[in-house]
Amino acid sequence: MNITLQNTGKRYNREWIFRKFNYTFLQGNSYAITGANGSGKSTLLQIIAGATLHSEGTITRKPAAAANNYNEETSYQQIAIVAPYLDVVEEMTAIEFLQFHQNFKPLVATISDILNTVGLSKAGHKEIRYFSSGMKQRLKLAQAFFSDTTTLLLDEPTTNLDEAGVAIYKQLWQQYTHNRLVVVSSNDPQEYENCTAVISISDYK
Numbered sequence: 001m002n003i004t005l006q007n008t009g010k011r012y013n014r015e016w017i018f019r020k021f022n023y024t025f026l027q028g029n030s031y032a033i034t035g036a037n038g039s040g041k042s043t044l045l046q047i048i049a050g051a052t053l054h055s056e057g058t059i060t061r062k063p064a065a066a067a068n069n070y071n072e073e074t075s076y077q078q079i080a081i082v083a084p085y086l087d088v089v090e091e092m093t094a095i096e097f098l099q100f101h102q103n104f105k106p107l108v109a110t111i112s113d114i115l116n117t118v119g120l121s122k123a124g125h126k127e128i129r130y131f132s133s134g135m136k137q138r139l140k141l142a143q144a145f146f147s148d149t150t151t152l153l154l155d156e157p158t159t160n161l162d163e164a165g166v167a168i169y170k171q172l173w174q175q176y177t178h179n180r181l182v183v184v185s186s187n188d189p190q191e192y193e194n195c196t197a198v199i200s201i202s203d204y205k
């Protein structure tokens with residue numbers, strides 16, 4: 001999917017978070033959105049995802065290749081997102097959670113392979129409420145990277161990860177970002193070291 005923002009701005013109450021954001025995000029490329037704490041990176045990512053409404057300007061999402069059955073409503077099925085504010089279902093086990101997720105977005109590997117890849121094979125039958133914060137983050141990454149979507153949005157993707165978790169993140173990036181649109185909101189260079197473009201939100205104030 002290609003996503004274009006034209007003169008897009010976001011205001012909370014009287015405060016403009018950013019304005020006149022003009023950019024086209026193209027499938028097959030990866031982009032980092034950087035900026036100080038509170039500068040609006042997460043807000044911009046949520047607007048790109050369609051989870052938050054913008055206050056001015058436009059945003060359009062179009063398939064990268066001609067698609068017969070495309071419409072704006074189904075475009076959300078083409079977006080997978082990882083973000084600290086998006087919660088997993090605590091009452092489910094990891095396996096149940098991935099099975100549940102699969103009803104909305106197909107996964108590109110078996111659940112057992114997915115859990116194995118992110119180092120959670122022994123925790124498949126454990127309820128997520130008993131997961132550590134790093135285990136939860138690994139599950140969130142798994143759910144997004146393994147979703148069969150054209151678009152992958154990552155907000156602070158290595159939050160709570162240990163060294164091995166960061167290595168898994170980099171491996172997922174190598175294997176599962178090919179020909180997708182990837183947008184990372186981050187202040188940590190190792191989270192976006194492979195991005196083809198770096199956008200500073202402070203340029204749109």
Ligand SMILES: Nc1ncnc2c1ncn2[C@@H]1O[C@H](COP(=O)(O)OP(=O)(O)OP(=O)(O)O)[C@@H](O)[C@H]1O
Nearest residue numbers: 012013017035036037038039040041042043044187
């Ligand atoms: N729902 C909301 N209502 C009012 N203000 C909000 C809301 N969400 C975010 N903000 C404000 O918008 C600004 C940008 O927040 P945002 O979370 O997008 O920043 P960020 O760059 O992702 O920060 P960080 O690096 O700390 O994660 C902040 O000033 C924040 O207080």
